[in-house]
Amino acid sequence: MQRRVVFDGKLLPYLLVAPQLAVTLVFFFWPAAEAVYFSTQRQDAFGLSTVFVGFENFAAVFADPGYLHSFQVTAIFSVAVTLLAMLPALLLAVMADRVVRFASVYKTALMLPYAVAPAIAGVLWLFLFAPGIGIVANALKWLGIDWNYLLNGNQALLLVIVAAAWKQLSYNFLFFLAGLQAIPKSLLEAASIDGAGGFLRFRTIVLPLLSPTTFFLFVVDVVYAFFETFGVIHAVTGGGPSKATEILIYKVYYDGVVGLDLGGSSAQSVVLMIIVIALTAVQFRYVERRVHY
Amino acid sequence: MESRSGHLSWLPHLILVLGLALVGFPIYVTFVGSTMTTPEILSGHMSLIPGGHFVENYLAALTQGMPQLSGVPVARLMLNSLIMALSIALGKMLISFLSAYAIVFFRFPGRMVCFWMIFLTLMLPVEVRIVPTFQVTANLGLIDTYGGLAIPLIASATATLLFRQFFLTIPDELIEAARLDGAGPLRFLWDVLLPLSRTNLAALFVILFVYGWNQYLWPLLVTNTASMTTLVVGIKSMLTVDANTPWHLVMAMAILAMAPPAAVVLLMQRWFVKGLVDAEK
Amino acid sequence: MATVTLSAVTKSYAGNAVIHGIDCVIEDGEFVVIVGPSGCGKSTLLRMVAGLEAITGGTIAIGDRVVNQVEPKDRDIAMVFQNYALYPHMTVFQNMAYGLKIRGLSRDAIRARVDKAAEILQLGALLERTPRQLSGGQRQRVAMGRAIVREPQVFLFDEPLSNLDAKLRVQMRVEIKRLQQRLGTTSIYVTHDQTEAMTLADRLIVLNGGIAEQIGRPIELYERPASLFVAGFIGSPAMNFLDGAAGDDGRVVLAGGTVLAATAPAGSGVTVGIRPEHLVPAAESEAAAHLHVDMVELLGADTIVYGTLGEGGPALLLRLAGIAQIAAGTRLPLGFPPEQLHLFDRATGKRL
Numbered sequence: 001m002q003r004r005v006v007f008d009g010k011l012l013p014y015l016l017v018a019p020q021l022a023v024t025l026v027f028f029f030w031p032a033a034e035a036v037y038f039s040t041q042r043q044d045a046f047g048l049s050t051v052f053v054g055f056e057n058f059a060a061v062f063a064d065p066g067y068l069h070s071f072q073v074t075a076i077f078s079v080a081v082t083l084l085a086m087l088p089a090l091l092l093a094v095m096a097d098r099v100v101r102f103a104s105v106y107k108t109a110l111m112l113p114y115a116v117a118p119a120i121a122g123v124l125w126l127f128l129f130a131p132g133i134g135i136v137a138n139a140l141k142w143l144g145i146d147w148n149y150l151l152n153g154n155q156a157l158l159l160v161i162v163a164a165a166w167k168q169l170s171y172n173f174l175f176f177l178a179g180l181q182a183i184p185k186s187l188l189e190a191a192s193i194d195g196a197g198g199f200l201r202f203r204t205i206v207l208p209l210l211s212p213t214t215f216f217l218f219v220v221d222v223v224y225a226f227f228e229t230f231g232v233i234h235a236v237t238g239g240g241p242s243k244a245t246e247i248l249i250y251k252v253y254y255d256g257v258v259g260l261d262l263g264g265s266s267a268q269s270v271v272l273m274i275i276v277i278a279l280t281a282v283q284f285r286y287v288e289r290r291v292h293y
Numbered sequence: 294m295e296s297r298s299g300h301l302s303w304l305p306h307l308i309l310v311l312g313l314a315l316v317g318f319p320i321y322v323t324f325v326g327s328t329m330t331t332p333e334i335l336s337g338h339m340s341l342i343p344g345g346h347f348v349e350n351y352l353a354a355l356t357q358g359m360p361q362l363s364g365v366p367v368a369r370l371m372l373n374s375l376i377m378a379l380s381i382a383l384g385k386m387l388i389s390f391l392s393a394y395a396i397v398f399f400r401f402p403g404r405m406v407c408f409w410m411i412f413l414t415l416m417l418p419v420e421v422r423i424v425p426t427f428q429v430t431a432n433l434g435l436i437d438t439y440g441g442l443a444i445p446l447i448a449s450a451t452a453t454l455l456f457r458q459f460f461l462t463i464p465d466e467l468i469e470a471a472r473l474d475g476a477g478p479l480r481f482l483w484d485v486l487l488p489l490s491r492t493n494l495a496a497l498f499v500i501l502f503v504y505g506w507n508q509y510l511w512p513l514l515v516t517n518t519a520s521m522t523t524l525v526v527g528i529k530s531m532l533t534v535d536a537n538t539p540w541h542l543v544m545a546m547a548i549l550a551m552a553p554p555a556a557v558v559l560l561m562q563r564w565f566v567k568g569l570v571d572a573e574k
Numbered sequence: 575m576a577t578v579t580l581s582a583v584t585k586s587y588a589g590n591a592v593i594h595g596i597d598c599v600i601e602d603g604e605f606v607v608i609v610g611p612s613g614c615g616k617s618t619l620l621r622m623v624a625g626l627e628a629i630t631g632g633t634i635a636i637g638d639r640v641v642n643q644v645e646p647k648d649r650d651i652a653m654v655f656q657n658y659a660l661y662p663h664m665t666v667f668q669n670m671a672y673g674l675k676i677r678g679l680s681r682d683a684i685r686a687r688v689d690k691a692a693e694i695l696q697l698g699a700l701l702e703r704t705p706r707q708l709s710g711g712q713r714q715r716v717a718m719g720r721a722i723v724r725e726p727q728v729f730l731f732d733e734p735l736s737n738l739d740a741k742l743r744v745q746m747r748v749e750i751k752r753l754q755q756r757l758g759t760t761s762i763y764v765t766h767d768q769t770e771a772m773t774l775a776d777r778l779i780v781l782n783g784g785i786a787e788q789i790g791r792p793i794e795l796y797e798r799p800a801s802l803f804v805a806g807f808i809g810s811p812a813m814n815f816l817d818g819a820a821g822d823d824g825r826v827v828l829a830g831g832t833v834l835a836a837t838a839p840a841g842s843g844v845t846v847g848i849r850p851e852h853l854v855p856a857a858e859s860e861a862a863a864h865l866h867v868d869m870v871e872l873l874g875a876d877t878i879v880y881g882t883l884g885e886g887g888p889a890l891l892l893r894l895a896g897i898a899q900i901a902a903g904t905r906l907p908l909g910f911p912p913e914q915l916h917l918f919d920r921a922t923g924k925r926l
């Protein structure tokens with residue numbers, strides 16, 4: 001897309017793009033290139049020199065059972081977070097689209113988790129579920145359930161999934177609601193004149209019309225679960241117990257920053273980049289643009 | 294649409310109220326916790342009615358040096374968060390507005406290259422390239438500085454694309470009228486385009502402020518001293534493994550960490566919702 | 575005030591010529607209308623005068639100054655756009671004042687000029703409103719006000735009335751004409767509406783495919799169209815065209831055999847034009863041909879008769895003053911007044 005009418009100017013446009021271009025080059029292209037570069041290098045034990053090792057780091061990463069385990073955890077985590085963030089959001093949006101009274105109250109309140117940082121969302125849920133402290137944890141104990149996410153990996157995974165999905169619920173709700181409100185009422189009226197009942201209308205008209213939104217949210221949620229949930233994991237479980245909640249982004253951080261394995265961590269970064277680019281490309285095929293916060 | 298099944302009209306309200314409870318419960322319990330003492334919280338049967346230590350706890354959190362944070366009070370962390378969030382929001386808006394303006398309103402060699410370079414940044418969130426970005430930032434001596442907290446995060450295509458989309462809807466004749474009136478490109482930018490973009494700017498501000506305030510991994514890496522870290526990151530340091538966690542203060546900090554972005558979202562709701570959905574489409 | 579001189583002006587977009595060399599001198603204070611079908615290059619020509627499009631070839635001069643390389647703002651012109659192009663966030667006053675402010679006029683001078691323009695255009699009560707709060711006609715007036723306050727040498731209008739409804743269009747047309755006469759500013763006005771063109775213009779430029787088919791006073795164009803295109807474009811309902819040929823003696827004979835009282839070079843193919851209002855019913859004994867009436871429209875002030883020339887012949891339109899009682903199916907004897915016939919070379923379309 002282009003404008004027909006533009007301003008003349010030789011130097012000015014370059015001055016105008018310069019700040020963004022500079023930041024992009026220094027903090028985006030340079031690091032991305034470094035990640036690719038370091039993923040093919042190995043540092044010696046003292047970090048003094050590096051040698052080119054080709055795809056060895058990648059081979060090592062994929063041969064590492066810990067990495068494959070992390071892949072598995074990430075898959076479960078992201079699918080669960082996505083479903084748990086989307087389905088209730090859709091239900092709530094459909095309901096919010098129906099009511100007239102208190103509509104703005106519901107909408108405003110359901111918006112709140114959008115403003116909450118993932119790490120804080122983690123802390124909120126941790127406070128409910130901390131064994132011996134949280135009121136939900138205490139209630140579970142009273143019910144005879146042996147709840148201790150600090151020891152039980154499945155419970156830990158469940159907790160971070162719930163916390164992460166809770167935060168993303170708002171976002172999905174807002175988009176579903178906007179999508180629903182964009183459906184022309186005349187279409188639904190035409191369908192009810194044709195005799196379609198409430199659920200039939202929803203299934204045959206609303207859902208198909210909502211599918212671009214759904215698809216968009218699906219990709220956004222998966223990307224969210226992959227990367228932005230780092231805060232939840234770090235604050236609540238630290239990847240544990242015994243790596244039960246170590247998702248890929250946490251492992252990149254852990255191996256690179258804590259373990260100081262530059263080559264391995266860079267190789268993992270490159271793998272992640274490929275995953276995001278693939279996700280983005282898939283999305284572009286269906287939805288024209290994607291913007292990610 | 295209010296359906297014909299009028300006898301079921303309470304059902305949506307019921308579901309929505311359950312939804313509100315789900316969303317509100319963790320926040321409410323945390324708030325209640327922030328008004329109690331830690332022994333009260335740990336008693337095993339914490340009450341769901343706010344306690345009497347609201348002022349005391351928040352005052353302590355804000356002003357007292359926290360041993361877990363090397364003696365830095367929460368007020369300082371809030372200030373850091375605020376500086377980071379504002380720098381990111383305003384910085385992104387500024388550089389994006391200018392670059393979108395150049396890309397839409399000028400023809401120059403390399404224009405499409407610039408566009409695609411910016412566009413590509415859309416694809417890779419900072420988390421993905423975190424370690425090398427950290428190294429670049431370290432090489433530039435930006436560790437433990439506000440510049441290091443904010444600048445690497447202001448490179449993003451989102452705002453640029455949003456502005457570009459909006460700029461493309463400005464009728465050609467408006468530019469021509471301005472040219473006939475004698476306005477050059479910068480005057481047009483200032484006198485016409487900026488006021489016309491008010492709604493977009495407001496919406497973006499909300500989105501970007503929340504984005505900046507809620508950052509976690511980046512400030513965690515790029516700050517080493519407690520006095521430079523942000524509130525969201527600082528909370529984690531309070532959750533020590535031993536039994537000494539001052540839960541009442543942690544809860545107060547959590548509420549303090551939620552309040553500013555929530556206030557921005559609620560106060561600017563009208564623009565935010567429209568802007569969010571527009572920005573992503 | 576100034577003349578505007580176009581000399582061999584051409585325009586191409588990426589090698590495609592859209593204006594093919596226009597020559598015209600627009601006199602000081604004259605109101606010239608550029609008229610033609612959509613896509614013929616009217617806007618392009620006007621925008622070259624404004625400086626919004628580069629001139630590919632030839633020169634444009636305003637007064638004595640060739641302005642090819644002069645910035646729009648320095649050409650001392652003002653333009654009214656079809657969609658008005660008002661600044662949405664500025665009040666009516668600010669819209670009109672903006673150009674003056676940039677030019678560095680004092681606040682008092684700006685106030686005086688805007689007030690004067692507002693008075694002329696009856697905008698006084700609307701000065702603090704934004705364009706959103708105005709009706710289409712009021713916006714149009716503000717757009718004119720913005721042009722007037724500049725006190726330019728030349729006004730340029732690009733279809734300024736086409737976004738208005740029919741009634742308002744007629745009303746604003748009269749206002750524009752009155753205003754131009756009052757201010758006496760040289761004006762160039764683009765429209766595709768031939769009625770607007772005929773009523774407003776001191777002189778018309780009929781543009782077709784980037785070529786000026788004819789330049790002249792409206793009545794001249796009506797009475798002596800230089801080409802088939804102009805003949806068909808000017809006048810409503812449009813002129814009737816009939817195929818004919820000149821015999822050995824030069825007399826023009828229509829395809830149906832009707833012999834006309836007109837001559838053309840012997841042996842040439844001719845298109846004969848006659849305006850619907852110039853065809854007259856004749857006495858049966860003097861009829862040159864007969865109109866087979868298909869349909870009659872009674873408009874009150876006049877009557878439009880649709881039919882064909884002879885059984886199954888070419889279509890023909892007849893316009894009669896007042897209410898004429900003619901029924902569909904009748905065979906109407908017609909006369910072709912020789913002085914109202916227009917003859918065109920069928921091959922070139924040029925007037926003979």
Ligand SMILES: Nc1ncnc2c1ncn2[C@@H]1O[C@H](COP(=O)(O)OP(=O)(O)OP(=O)(O)O)[C@@H](O)[C@H]1O
Nearest residue numbers: 004587592610611612613614615616617618619766
């Ligand atoms: N920027 C451009 N690039 C390429 N071709 C153009 C451009 N602007 C106009 N044209 C072409 O030039 C020709 C004349 O366009 P112009 O806008 O002058 O027509 P117009 O007579 O004003 O028509 P209308 O009555 O529809 O406004 C058209 O064929 C158009 O397609």
Ligand SMILES: [Mg+2]
Nearest residue numbers: 616617618732
């Ligand atoms: Mg035009």
